[in-house]
Amino acid sequence: MKLLLVEDEADLQEVIRQSLEKENYLVETADSYALALDKIVSYEYDCILLDIMLPDGSGLDLLAELKQMNKSDNVIIISAKDALEDKVKGLDMGADDYLVKPFHIAELNARIKSVWRRKSLNGKNTMEYANMRMDLDERQVWIEGNELLLNRKEFDILSYLSVNKNRLVNKTALAEQVWGDYMDGADDYEFIYSQIKNLRRKLKENNAGIEIQAVYGIGYKLVTL
Template sequence: MKILIIEDETELAQDIVNYLTNEKYLCEFAPDYQSALGKIYSHEYSCIILDLMLPGGDGLMILNELKKLNKQDGVIIVSAKNSIDEKVKGLRLGADDYLAKPFHLAELAARIESIIRRKEFDSSNIIVQHELSIDLNSKIVTVNGISINLTKKEYDLLLFFIGNKNRVLSKGALAEHLSGDFADMFDNHDFVYAHVKNLKRKLKEKKYGDYIKNIYGTGYKWEQ
């Protein structure tokens, strides 16, 4: 699957490329408006990460262009402005998601995963991980056909882990995923441990493999 990163900050774009590139994703990078347009005209992307402030043009114009070309590429707006007007404008022009800078790379990865899944599976949207299956429409999680009763936060965490397999997730990234924008209002994110502990326990009770590993001093990792 191909992902296009339209971002004028080369360093940041490179970090995103490094984080996302694996056996599943192939990343391309466009640092300005013109090169972004060129890539959009000539290729199809599963997901486009779009910074709105670009040298040479407004990122919103790229959304317009995609609409004109009738492209189905998923778009995540990544912006430093974090303004409601901009968010509403972007979503109205056909973007699928809006992520304010600064963000955790894990959060971006999880959102890309979610958009691609939405675009690829229209009716039956089920993730299967060995004996585990997650029905995204009905939000029912089953192990070997037996359903597990998860709280909303445990469910969100499970999806977040699966969207970031084999990557170390910091406590801060997990807290931000659960609390959104408000996580940085608080200094203590220990509650994350409780939720992960409960999730692990519930999966273990249903004899599901212990994939969530503790990483010393940092956080967790879904190893598979």
């Protein structure tokens, strides 16, 4: 999953970022209202971790902007404000969850997975497509019961295409999802082509009932054979 962490306290931001990256999340950060707004306008995220109190604005205003743009990013408010009225206001404005500081990273990780599964996977932590089964928590893939060994990027590509199966995924969106926001300025996408080539080979060698179709100059689509 690709996350945006909006937190202005530098030390806390770094602790959360490092901890979530150890859980195999791709984490982008913003330490101000202005930077966070620029990112949510320009990019897509699976989940946004949103502090309310920012030096140049309110996280609740960012939440309102998200809803006005009809963006479906999952939002978890992380705030030191634990009054009931603050929680109710945040949830009423469209936040998916509200976590009060200080919190354990394990709880934050569980909340992230929960809100994402609820919206994207109908509450499940697995995906099945043709003869492929994928466990997102354990980061494992099986073809007809046999485990398919993938590196981290191959797994991230396959899981993103699986969530968007039968849809054309723009190569820029795929690059940003797997490698980070800075990839929107990449001169070429050779790094994607290499991973896609290896992933296609592994799927074919293991008799997968799915394949990755390329639409020249645009992107990729995961379909059944």
